[in-house]
Amino acid sequence: MTKDKGIILRNFVFLVAFTSEVITLSSDKNEFAIDMSKVGLTHVPKDLPLKTEVLDISQNYIAELSLSEFRYLPRLKILRLSHNRLRYLDFSIFNLNRNLEYLDLSNNQLKRITCHSITSLKYLDLSFNDFDVSPICKEFGNLTQLIFLGLSVAKLQLDLLPIAHLHLECILLELEHYYVKEDARESFQVLNTKALHLVFHPNSLFSVKANLSVNALECLQLTNIKLNDVNCQVFMEFLSEFTRGPSLLNLTFNQIETTWKCLVQVFQFLWSKPIEYLNIYNLTIVESIGEERFIYPRTTLKALNIEHITNRVFIFSQKALYTVFSEMNIKMLTISDTPFIHMLCPQTLSTFMFLNFTRNVFTDSVFQNCSTLVKLETLILQKNGLKGLLKVGLMTKDMSSLKILDVSGNSLEYERREGNCTWAWSIVVLNLSSNLLTDSVFRCLPLRVKVLDLHNNRIRSIPKAVNSLEVLEELNVAFNSLTNLPGCGAFSGLSVLTIDYNAISNPSADFFQNCPMIRSLKAGNNPFQCTCELREFIHSVGQASRAVVEDWPASYKCDYPESSKGTPLQDFRVSQLSCNPSLLMATVVGTVLVWAIATAILCVYFDVPWYLRMVCQWTQTRRRARNLHVQELRRALQFHAFISYSGHDSAWVKTELLPNLEKEDIRVCLHERNFVPGKSIMGNIINFIEKSYKSIFVLSPHFVQSEWCHYELYFAHHNLFHEGSDNLILILLEPIPQHSIPGNYYKLRTLMAQRTYLEWPKEKAKQGLFWANIKAAFNVQLMLMTENNAEASF
Template sequence: MRYIRSIYIFCSIVTSVRSGASELPEERELTTNFSSMSLTKVPEGLTPITTTLDLSYNLLFQLQHSDFRSLSKLKVLILCHNRIQELDIKTFEFNKELSYLDVSNNRLKSVTWFSLAGLRHLDLSFNDFDTLPISVETGNMSHLETLGLSGAKIQKSDFQKIAHLQLNTVLLGLRTLSHYEEGSLPILNTTRLHIVLPVNTNFWVLLHDGIKTSKILEVINIDQKSQFTSYESQQIPILENAKTSILLLNKVDLSWDDLFLIFQLVWHTSVEYFQIQHVTFGGKVYLDHNSFDYSNTVMRTIKLEHVHFRIFNIPQESIYLLFTKMDIENLTISDAQMPHMLFPMYPTRFQYLNFANNILTDDVFKKSIQLPHLKTLILKDNKLETLSLVSHFASNTSLRHLDLSENLLQHENDENCLWPETLVTMNLSFNKFADSVFGCLPRNIQILDLNSNKIQTVPKAITHLTSLRELNLAFNFLTDLPGCSHFRRLLVLNVEMNLILSSSLDFFQSCQEVKTLNAGRNPFRCTCELRDFIQLGKYSEGMMVGWSDSYICEYPLNLKGTQLKDVHLPEISCN
């Protein structure tokens, strides 16, 4: 499933990735970096060919008209995190090539406008404006793509001045918000809208209007002052003319009732992908959570990540069922300290489930779960113990990809396993598996990760894995290179960091299809038994990963520390 990152770009991120002149796209471009130098004014004598000037994180409080006059080639100017109180855009009238101007995170209270026709990125967010710093000249910047704004008051008349601009991104980085005129945001014409709220802000109207504004909407800093439950009859208004298909909420601290109402609001809009990160909820519960209306939605994906619970008096089962009854394609609830999960008794259409970084136990599989369309299941970093139990659950699905890494899983020889024929990728790394795990593997597996377990040998009496292409046995306790007689089509083998002393005849006879071998960082015994393996490393033309630095003799003592490539074992002496 596609991963969608947060789309809010901080000045600190921009400055952290600034590059040297050698990485700039054109020749003769120069980046000059004066960041974090406690400067109180712009340095004199700047090189005229400077194209990128970084003055962020200083103590600048005023800009002079002469500061940048000589920089005719200047394209990027970063002034964020200073103490500038007034900005005259005419200061940059001689910088005809200027396309990126960041004056965010200052103390700006006023802007004197001047049209910079070539500007594509202008960031005035996180400043001290009383009203939004927008003028007619702003609307004349026809190439503008990204616009960052701030202001204690937001009203329609301000946005109407730039309503004709086709913007890619608008960022509202607000330090305070004393007034918002309903209907202001939808005036904007932008693909992405990011709103960073000050603390204790009622975000209800902003969320409502934001969904009617842009395809991608991100809101950061949502707290308990939302006052959802104070609305009469707690009725959720129907959103007409919704545009948002991707909704991202970050740093959320609400009552469970508020969160419930947000989900109900979003459920009946145009939102297809809904992600909430760093969410805390709890408190008293007043709403009937069985009243959720699951009808009429285009929702496909819900992700809750980094979830924290306060004490509250609603059974957790009600929370689990609220989400699993949503019956969407993709559901993620990760890093939530979730001890259990419940599903409805009827079949659901989930294709992707991610419950990583929780505390789920085997109990989750002890009740019948009907997931006939499930293709990907991620249960990484939980408390699962019995592999066969997982296999019986999986047998009733269409599972193709399974991640059970970082659990407490084991397998006993007398336990029967029953996997679906569809399963092709499996991650069993960082568990407690011994050799017996090879008796509980899917017949059609193609990619298998068993690294960081307790495996000593690959048993000879196991099912032939005729489809296996990649096998990772790194960080185990193997003492010999395993043969491939049970997986004849193996192409990639990783046995790095085991206890391998020498290669086996079985490996050379049965692993002829292997194209990539990682056997580095093993305690090799550099005797005649290893001669063929050394020859393979020398003449295999890149087949062996990490050759030759990771292939070092441990024994005999007179060769300890010698790279295998430097060991000379004449054929005549070995015969």
């Protein structure tokens, strides 16, 4: 029954403001709201926070309430105690709760209450209890702010005088235990309420016979109505008491079980009454469905709303059922959540302006070749069994006033080969969402449509060659498989685009330029690839107004690469250099050139080439020394080095070369010191070159002018080739121009061209490396002969 009450409360417009306040106070985000429902409580907790404003302790096992449980909750506004085991209640326990506005005590076992005035109450529900007598007492007359009152009634003869002066918005009377003797008729008067909700026993046939008088009643809801062909007249007599005056505008039946014949009779009865809105929820049709005569007189009824029909008649005439509804002379008809598979086309020009057939089983045959719905402006066919978009278009062909068409939630498909689509020229709002449509749908659309909803389909792209929708203002293609933002070539007037939840990774940066009319773009929740291509789009979003891009930046995040996944697009950074290949190449080339020039300058400034040559020579010398054959190393030698030089260079030899060599224990052969007297000069040269490990030649312009130096070089070179060793060390003391070398010094030319020589550096800092190279050439242990041994050999 609580659910039934919720349904009727939602239908009463006058309670919207108060209900919104209750919902706000009891929301989970309210730090002063406590929900302890369904936790098995037997008593109200005593350790509740003093600031509690909303307390829900419904659906527990609480049997008693006391003052001490509520005295420390001075800010309490909403108290839910429904579905407990209360038998008695003293309202004085709420004396200290002066802000209490909402008190729900429904669905307990209350038999008696002790009244006390709670002047702050706006909502008091005592329905679905076990009162033996009326719970209304004189103290209720002080509840001047009360707008809702719920009561359980065993008899309709209630003493409502204490609350007669109150201007209530709604009274709920639960009559499940109502019993009246046969042929007895009671009187019941409810004053100053805009809405009355009567709940009858769910399993008993309707049998209430009463004279009810309600002042200014605007809304009446009746719940749990069970009718057959016998008591149908009793029900209509009961209704007649409420429909005598012109004030009742809204009539609602909930949980009604009836025969088809009785239902048609009720329609016929109400058709001439001053009711404007008739709502039927949870209708069950029993017994049989046959042809029933229904006359449609002039009526004030504007809308008939029927939701959720259960048909327990399995064999019946479809025409008998559908004709009653299709011929109704009203403006708005809603039949939803039913097993209806069809609806007939009206036989004459229809007054329907609004038709809603949501959640039925309609097929493509509905309203085909129907030319009588010329006043229809809104047609809703959500969640049916429609399959062909082409047939849907043909259905609307003669609906010359149709503006809004909703066929979402079907299984619509369209292929280009099916032919051209025909639509009502007047359609401006078209909802094709949640179907099976592909890219070809853009070739089958009404040309004057302004609002188009295609979300949740199978669209991968918007073809460039599509019918021009010049007046299209709003397009929703969310939840598809689009990979890019569409251009506005065919949609020149597009101002609102919803394209979130697609497969867009690199949206076009020129979208805002191509779509100058856009004022709202919703493109979040796409798998954006945060690469260079995305920079321009982010920049264009920055230039556009943030109000234009919906959900920015929360819904716009990187999906690739993995290192940036989840990063908001507005925080994505990548350098201009890495995204511009030409600029990158120019930067790299420029950097290399600068580095090369700087290196060259530094090399020249610090004479790096000379150092490199010297290091290379030192390395090669060490390597050659390590690779000498053991037999050659054991060869009997007298000197480490034979030195050949010009007399003009003797000063450098004696002051620089000899001291540095001999301090390293290198034995040097000089002609003026070691040549054997009495021997020919040529014989001495040959003999001592052969008895020396290396031959050092000090080259200079003076060297090339010395004939003996030439002989020494000749024999040393001859020894080089004869023994296959590398025993020449060339020291360039001073530069020797090639043109200054005599022609007969061809060996010197050859050696200087083919062999590496050591240059004597003038700078003091370089001389250490020079001597290291000389020393490396003698980094071997030799078995040197003594001078006596040498002389003996001669």
